[in-house]
Amino acid sequence: MTTLIEIRNLGIAYGGQTGWTDVVEEVSFEIARGETFGLVGESGCGKSTVAYRLLGYGSPNSRVQTGQVLFEGQDLLTLDAKALADMRGNRIALIPQNPTTALSPGMRVGQQIREMILTHRALPNGISMVDRIRELFALVGLPDVSRRYPHELSGGQQQRVTIAMAVACNPDLLVLDEPTTGLDVTTQRQIIQLLSDLRSRIGMAMLYVTHDLALLAQIADRVGVMYAGKLVEVARCGTLLSHPAHPYSSGLIASIPSTLPGHNGARGLRGVLRRDQISSGCKFEPRCDHATATCRSIPQALVAVGDAQSVACMHWSDVAVKQLPISSNVVAIRSKQESEALLSLDKLSLSYSRTGWLAGMFGNAPVPIVRDIDLELRAGEVVALVGESGSGKSTIARAISGRLAPASGTINLDGRPLSPTLAGRTVQQLREMQYIFQNPDASLNPRRSVRAILERPLKHFGIEFTPETLVAALENVGMHADYLDRFPEQLSGGQRQRIAIARALLVNPKLLICDEILSALDVSVQAKIVELLLSLKEQHSVAMLFISHDLAVVRQLADRVAVLYRGELMQMVDTDALDSSPLHPYTEMLLRATPGLRKDHYVPRPAAMPNSQPIPGKGCPLAGRCPRQVGTICAERRPIPQMTQAGFIRCHIPVAELAQGVQLSVGE
Structure with a gap:
């Protein structure tokens, strides 16, 4: 080529x-x-x-x-x-x-594409600008959304x-x-x-x-x-993932969590990159399990070691033979205790009000987002809330944290009703419940140093601390003291997220609300954060509502999985039973979409009845998209939860029939 x-x-x-x-x-x-x-x-x-x-x-x-x-x-x-x-x-x-x-x-998305085409005079001959923009939207699988503003589109559409x-x-x-x-x-x-x-x-x-x-x-x-x-290594994708030649490549791949049964732990990289510890020889030497004395003094350069594969390591031939040590002795122990619920949601329904021009066009009646959610979370338990963008996961988290008042239903903490808004909650309740946001760019003050960011919650809640407290907090999330005097703009996205996590953990909360906190982190840091969260869960009985789209990480960390679709709980299942329990068709769709380390030529399963849409508030929200839809009953009648040994499933198909579904082969 x-x-x-x-x-x-x-x-x-x-x-x-x-x-x-x-x-x-x-x-x-x-x-x-x-x-x-x-x-x-x-x-x-x-x-x-x-x-x-x-x-x-x-x-x-x-x-x-x-x-x-x-x-x-x-x-x-x-x-x-x-x-x-x-x-x-x-x-x-x-x-x-x-x-x-x-x-x-402030610009409609069609105008932004038009500006790009005009700037480079790239309009093909014989086609109008309107047709070209529609053609581009069709190319990326969108209808004509020219007149919409970015905030009117989902993240995937944007x-x-x-x-x-x-x-x-x-x-x-x-x-x-x-x-x-x-x-x-x-x-x-x-x-x-x-x-x-x-x-x-x-x-x-x-x-x-x-x-x-x-x-x-x-x-x-x-x-x-x-x-x-x-x-440190260049290779064909399949070769790298199946036969990595550099210890660092091997460690990265070993850190990747899997959705396969029994893969609840990961062999990971030890330590973190410390530029002040880098030697004059191989930069990876301080973290390498294959390093020798010569590695510290002799720089490594890429050399060909196979067909289209180059590696910068003198010990590359040993990597495939030796196994990296397990990164931690911490093992995910599933919570089985039947203690009182720390957090409970009872018939929680949430809605947003239309404002501005939307209210003028559609009226100001509240738009229902979440419907009749019942959920319990015990001390030391991790419940994962999974589902696609727009399913209502973060909306539920906003309500629990007091940033969105429920339309109906109650939220209880330690058996006592919580005020629907932050202003009505006590200082103790605010300390016991900490929220870690998905986007650290928006949750960290850009004008404050890392030191000031970490000190603020300690001072706010009157917690005594020393400089060593801040250093320990950074080390817990794989960082070191040199970062204390830096500002957020001087950190990578993954480093900023680790600061946000460290800040939440400093006040010793009882409950952590983790809103997609690992999505911006590389796999080696993900493994360290999962290890840290497991340690908090086991040693300090910290409960977590873990919002995620990564089912492989969920398998490592969570005790139970709550599957949400368009504001309704479709299934609650013990994590250990994901492979043996009957699955809701939507849970099966999520598991099938989770990629593995082999090219799998994934193609979404088509809907069985694409023209059958759910009647709002009455039918199953998955109707019209479900590959196992049954007649018109799914669109017209809301399914009643069916109890299983590992939780429940909200589906019209009998549990026994769901259990006979196609066997999954994911995460390979």
């Missing part, structure tokens, strides 16, 4: 009060036309820094020390601002991690709009920066299918930056693994 873009010996440094620090060193790789190249590594390894240089982007305090970025033979690092502007969006396009910040909130913008000018190269982080598993799979389809139809090459190796297995041709600013 013809090489489209080549990165040669790229070196990038960031400047600060103490001078310049190298963050990317001697990175070299190429991408052929029509090829997808994955770039993976832990937060802070430099993968996004490399990716954005392909578009000529760099922060004001960064500089290119060495190297070239050759696009069709032209060095992008030598182009002026106008030439780069002509290139971006036209020949090389970006799909960012967060579509909410990438789309202008990401599809950014993809439509990125491909509007038929670019030769797409740079994707964690494009599916935070999306539920079914939406992730739809985006991956969409990108694969676009690549085959348009012939684009892709640089896919991610920490999700399971998703990368479904789309990448080759993968480069980065550690501390250097490439």
